[in-house]
Amino acid sequence: MPAITEKERALIGKESAPRPAPYPVNEVMARFWCEMVEDANAIYFDDGCARGTWLQGKFAPPAMLFTWAMEPVWPEVEREDPLAQLRLEGCTATIAVNAVQVYLEPLRYGDTLTVTVQISEIGEEKTTRLGTGHFVSTLHTFRNQSGQAVGTHTFTLFMYRPHPPGGD
Amino acid sequence: MARQWQAGDSLPPIRLDLTIRRAAQAVAGTRDYYPAHHDEQFARANGAAGIFFNTMFLQAFAGRAAGEWFGYDAFLRRLEVAMRGTNYVGRTLVAVGTVAAVREADGRRCVDADVTFSTEDGPTTAVKLTVQLPAEGTVVP
Numbered sequence: 358m359p360a361i362t363e364k365e366r367a368l369i370g371k372e373s374a375p376r377p378a379p380y381p382v383n384e385v386m387a388r389f390w391c392e393m394v395e396d397a398n399a400i401y402f403d404d405g406c407a408r409g410t411w412l413q414g415k416f417a418p419p420a421m422l423f424t425w426a427m428e429p430v431w432p433e434v435e436r437e438d439p440l441a442q443l444r445l446e447g448c449t450a451t452i453a454v455n456a457v458q459v460y461l462e463p464l465r466y467g468d469t470l471t472v473t474v475q476i477s478e479i480g481e482e483k484t485t486r487l488g489t490g491h492f493v494s495t496l497h498t499f500r501n502q503s504g505q506a507v508g509t510h511t512f513t514l515f516m517y518r519p520h521p522p523g524g525d
Numbered sequence: 526m527a528r529q530w531q532a533g534d535s536l537p538p539i540r541l542d543l544t545i546r547r548a549a550q551a552v553a554g555t556r557d558y559y560p561a562h563h564d565e566q567f568a569r570a571n572g573a574a575g576i577f578f579n580t581m582f583l584q585a586f587a588g589r590a591a592g593e594w595f596g597y598d599a600f601l602r603r604l605e606v607a608m609r610g611t612n613y614v615g616r617t618l619v620a621v622g623t624v625a626a627v628r629e630a631d632g633r634r635c636v637d638a639d640v641t642f643s644t645e646d647g648p649t650t651a652v653k654l655t656v657q658l659p660a661e662g663t664v665v666p
Contacts, residue, residue, distance in 0.1 A: 398592040400597045412598060421581075460602055463600065519572050
């Protein structure tokens with residue numbers, strides 16, 4: 358597999374245009390989220406309980422941050438951000454290695470978010486137990502309807518060409 | 526009454542069965558339709574031993590654990606999830622942790638915790654989280 362090219366290198370550090378999240382921050386998706394991991398925290402749904410706290414009202418689980426930016430699978434959306442444009446030759450698979458989220462503000466139901474993404478780093482070619490490819494770091498920044506930054510997500514991904522079957 | 530946390534305090538185990546039904550919930554609940562999380566054949570062809578759970582699911586479980594350990598009004602400020610192994614369908618996920626530090630930062634009372642997720646296959650995920658607790662002496666009406 359060739360090393361990273363100028364075309365790929367040119368994508369590093371470029372922040373995409375803000376892309377609107379497909380759905381507003383909403384209670385139904387938050388309930389599905391909590392059902393998924395059996396999270397019984399009342400602060401997400403019981404406004405009476407939440408208003409009595411320093412957080413001053415219910416809000417969506419903070420860890421949902423990245424989910425708000427996930428695109429619908431239908432109808433398909435053509436994304437133009439640098440990550441969507443990144444084509445590493447032969448790399449057909451992607452796995453997450455590390456994710457850091459910082460939560461600046463509680464996300465309130467009804468908030469409409471936008472997200473920008475940039476590639477921070479593309480590593481040299483490496484071979485792991487999964488295959489041969491590149492570690493790619495990205496930064497997603499989330500803002501609310503007032504333009505206020507509400508959270509960031511830093512992802513390290515391994516984009517790779519799987520080992521041929523039976524190779525181990 | 527808010528509990529006083531100290532570095533070294535242990536955070537008791539929280540368990541979750543990683544059933545195939547939960548994998549389906551995770552696909553829909555996180556909106557992650559990457560085939561490794563629902564297509565056994567694809568997962569195996571790409572080096573995994575089967576369908577496995579995604580990053581957002583692990584973030585969700587960490588968020589639940591933070592609330593159960595530090596209280597429903599502890600606000601998650603930072604969450605780092607490092608994939609060390611793979612969380613496969615059919616296993617049981619267990620979170621345990623230790624308080625790493627209790628500190629004041631920018632007028633915020635924060636607790637840092639080091640957490641490990643494990644399955645029958647061993648430790649799979651190294652998690653570091655920070656929660657902000659209500660200011661001391663906060664009167665809740």
